[in-house]
Amino acid sequence: MSFGLKAYLRPTSINEATSLLAKYGKKAMPLAGGTDILVDKPSDVEFLVDITGLPLNYIKKRKEGVKIGALSTFSSVETSDLLGNGSYSILVDAARKMGSTAIRNVATVGGNICNAVPSAQFPPALIALDAKVKIVGPTGDRIIPLEGFFKGIRKRDLETGEILAEIQVPRLPPSTGTAFFSIGRSCVDISTVIVAVRVTTRKNSTCQKVKIVIGGGIGPTCFASKAGKLLQDEIIQDHLIEKVARTVVAELKPRSTSIRGSPVFKKEVAGVLVKRAIRHALMKARGAC
Amino acid sequence: MEERSIKLNVNDKIYEVEVKPYHTLLHIIRNELGLKGTKYGCGTGECGACTVLVDGKAVHSCLMLAGQAEGKKITTIEGIGTYDEPHPLQQAFVEAGAVQCGFCTPGMILSAKALLDRNPNPTTEEIKRAIDGNLCRCTGYVKIIEAIKATAKQMRRK
Numbered sequence: 001m002s003f004g005l006k007a008y009l010r011p012t013s014i015n016e017a018t019s020l021l022a023k024y025g026k027k028a029m030p031l032a033g034g035t036d037i038l039v040d041k042p043s044d045v046e047f048l049v050d051i052t053g054l055p056l057n058y059i060k061k062r063k064e065g066v067k068i069g070a071l072s073t074f075s076s077v078e079t080s081d082l083l084g085n086g087s088y089s090i091l092v093d094a095a096r097k098m099g100s101t102a103i104r105n106v107a108t109v110g111g112n113i114c115n116a117v118p119s120a121q122f123p124p125a126l127i128a129l130d131a132k133v134k135i136v137g138p139t140g141d142r143i144i145p146l147e148g149f150f151k152g153i154r155k156r157d158l159e160t161g162e163i164l165a166e167i168q169v170p171r172l173p174p175s176t177g178t179a180f181f182s183i184g185r186s187c188v189d190i191s192t193v194i195v196a197v198r199v200t201t202r203k204n205s206t207c208q209k210v211k212i213v214i215g216g217g218i219g220p221t222c223f224a225s226k227a228g229k230l231l232q233d234e235i236i237q238d239h240l241i242e243k244v245a246r247t248v249v250a251e252l253k254p255r256s257t258s259i260r261g262s263p264v265f266k267k268e269v270a271g272v273l274v275k276r277a278i279r280h281a282l283m284k285a286r287g288a289c
Numbered sequence: 290m291e292e293r294s295i296k297l298n299v300n301d302k303i304y305e306v307e308v309k310p311y312h313t314l315l316h317i318i319r320n321e322l323g324l325k326g327t328k329y330g331c332g333t334g335e336c337g338a339c340t341v342l343v344d345g346k347a348v349h350s351c352l353m354l355a356g357q358a359e360g361k362k363i364t365t366i367e368g369i370g371t372y373d374e375p376h377p378l379q380q381a382f383v384e385a386g387a388v389q390c391g392f393c394t395p396g397m398i399l400s401a402k403a404l405l406d407r408n409p410n411p412t413t414e415e416i417k418r419a420i421d422g423n424l425c426r427c428t429g430y431v432k433i434i435e436a437i438k439a440t441a442k443q444m445r446r447k
Contacts, residue, residue, distance in 0.1 A: 007291045008310035008356045031354070038313070038352045039333045048310065050357060075346070100422025101400065103334055105346040106353065 006046040012053050014136055014165065020049050022138045022161030030163055032071055033107040035099070036115050056110070056165055059083065065170040070110025070163070074098045074122075077109060087129070087284070088169065090178035090196060094125035097182050097191070110164045113149070116156045119260065123150070124196035124215040125180050131169045137162030173208075176200040177284030179277040182215070183269055184260070191216050192261040193269045197277035199236070201285045207231045212244075212278075214252060214270055216260070226251050227274070241278050245271040295359045299324070300368030308355040315339045315350035318365060326366035326395045330424075337423030340396030341365050347403040349422065366395035369402060378402055378440045385436035389427035397423045401437045409445050411437070 008031075011017040021028050028047040031037055037048070056069035059080050066088060068077070077083060077095040084092050098104055098112070098121045112122045113133070123146060131146045138161040146167070149157045158164070178198045182191040194215030200208045210231045214222050227247040234240060249271040254263040261269070297304050299322060306321045318327050318341065327350060330338030334349040341350045342364035370376030378398045381387070388394050397420055404411055404419035411419070416437050417430075425433060 003311040005310040008354060010356065010359075031357075034354065034357065035334055035349075035352050038354070048354070050354075052357065099334075100337070101403075101419055102337060102340055102347045102349045102422040103352075105343075105348055 003041045004043050004046055005048060008048050008050060010050045010053055014054055014056075014163070017049055017051050017054060017163060018136060018138050018161045020047070021163065024049075025160050030114075032111040033073065033103075034111075035103050035107045036111065051163060063171070065168060065172075068109055068167040068169065070108060070113075070165050070167065072109050074104035074107050074109070074112075075101075078104060087172045087176045087178045087198070090125045090128065090180045090198070091122075091169075093180040094121050094182075094196070097121060097180070099190075109167060113146070113167070114156055114158070114164055116150055116152075116154050118153060118255070118258070119190045119192075119194075119216050121182065121191060121194065121215070124194050124213040125178075126167060126169065127213045128178060128180075128196040128198040128211050129169050129172065130211070131167050133164055134166040134168060135162050136165045141165075143168065172198075173200055175202070175208075175285050175287075177281040177286070179280035179284070181273040181277050181280075183273065190260065193266050193273060195270060195273040195277045197274070197281045199231075199278065199281040199285050201236075201282070205235050206233050207236055208233075210278075212248070212274060214248070214274075216254075216258075216266065222252070231278075236278065236282050241275050244278065245275045248274045293356075295356060297322075297355070297358055297363060298361070299363045300365060301362075306355070310354070310356070312355045313351055314341070314353040314355050314358045314363070317355045318350060318363075324365050324367050328392055328395060330392070334422075335424070336393075337396045337400065337420075338393055340399050340423060342399055342403055345403060345406060347400045347419075347422070364399070364402075366399060369398070376402070377443055378405070378437070381436040381440040381443070382433070385432045385439060387428060387432040387436040393423055393425045393427075397425065397433055401433075401440070405437070405441055405444060409441060411441060413438070 024047045029045045031048045031050045056071040058069040060067045074095040112120050127147045133146050134143050180196050182194040184191045196213045198211045202208045210228050212228045227244045249267045252267050254266040318324050328338035330336035332351045334352040339351045343361050370379045400420045
């Protein structure tokens with residue numbers, strides 16, 4: 001192992017963890033599941049601050065929505081009865097497609113977010129649900145929308161000493177449907193293209209809100225915002241879905257340096273998955289599945 | 290570099306070992322404890338040859354630091370059966386012809402054990418999902434799945 005590690009630290013409280021991270025600054029990195037860090041072995045990290053002993057492993061239902069501790073593993077999301085039904089099931093679908101069983105047993109939701117890579121499985125599903133993240137640090141707590149957390153590939157809105165503590169998913173209105181589709185070389189492989197869709201319809205069947213989030217493309221996530229606007233206040237029908245898919249293909253600008261698929265491939269696949277996801281989400285919104 | 294002494298509970302035995310911060314659980318199991326049943330395959334969590342159980346759950350020991358395993362119950366292939374008294378899964382793997390080169394077998398059996406401990410009557414799909422982190426380049430998986438099914442049936446009878 002070519003780590004330049006000097007120490008492995010195991011704080012027992014959030015305050016202790018943030019203090020250690022603040023003290024060692026850029027030389028320190030928080031360690032959760034470790035399934036990325038122990039593969040990447042960043043050479044500039046001298047202090048690993050193992051945060052898995054902190055009380056951040058929970059999934060709770062509250063009046064205002066669902067709170068997911070950043071240290072929840074993908075196995076716990078996958079088997080959560082609380083998330084398994086209704087529109088939150090998009091999170092279970094995303095968790096089930098994350099790596100292998102042995103990876104899901106240790107990899108955490110917070111780690112998947114903080115790694116801030118385009119292929120991350122969970123952020124598109126969370127962003128489709130308008131999730132926010134709670135960040136704790138030496139100067140206090142703050143809550144921001146997850147979509148604003150990403151500042152580029154491997155760049156996230158975390159100041160020195162801060163850690164992501166909780167994901168907050170708002171309560172979803174009735175007649176909301178969600179869908180998650182992804183494609184990779186094999187079922188356990190890292191996804192090449194990820195599509196998460198959320199649709200909320202009104203009683204007259206028009207579309208009240210739609211969110212199309214694409215992963216695996218240009219950055220940690222990106223929105224098909226132009227495509228989404230095509231559906232706003234419309235009754236979603238097949239010809240519109242086709243138009244949305246064409247717009248997604250035109251709108252997406254995948255990185256040419258991606259190792260998992262060419263831009264042309266990703267655009268075409270995204271178009272197909274968007275169509276499937278919108279149809280699936282719409283059926284769920286209408287209570288048909 | 291800071292080296293520290295930690296206690297690891299491996300196969301219900303407490304070991305006190307000196308670890309460097311970057312030592313993985315796999316490194317300690319094989320090189321300090323001498324339990325060579327756990328294999329080093331890819332070192333990146335792809336192949337599953339290093340699978341052990343941590344608090345009953347299948348985990349890639351190449352992706353876990355030794356320090357992270359402190360306070361947890363580790364089970365390796367040596368902890369579930371012996372040559373004279375094999376675990377039902379080990380016996381079934383032999384009988385079904387689910388072992389060829391044998392390199393994946395310890396990890397495969399531990400992943401299967403984690404499944405059967407919580408689900409004594411798994412479907413074929415559930416078995417496939419439980420071993421989705423364990424690569425086998427010899428058997429084509431068919432005999433492995435048969436062996437796990439046969440074990441489940443046998444264990445339910447008991």
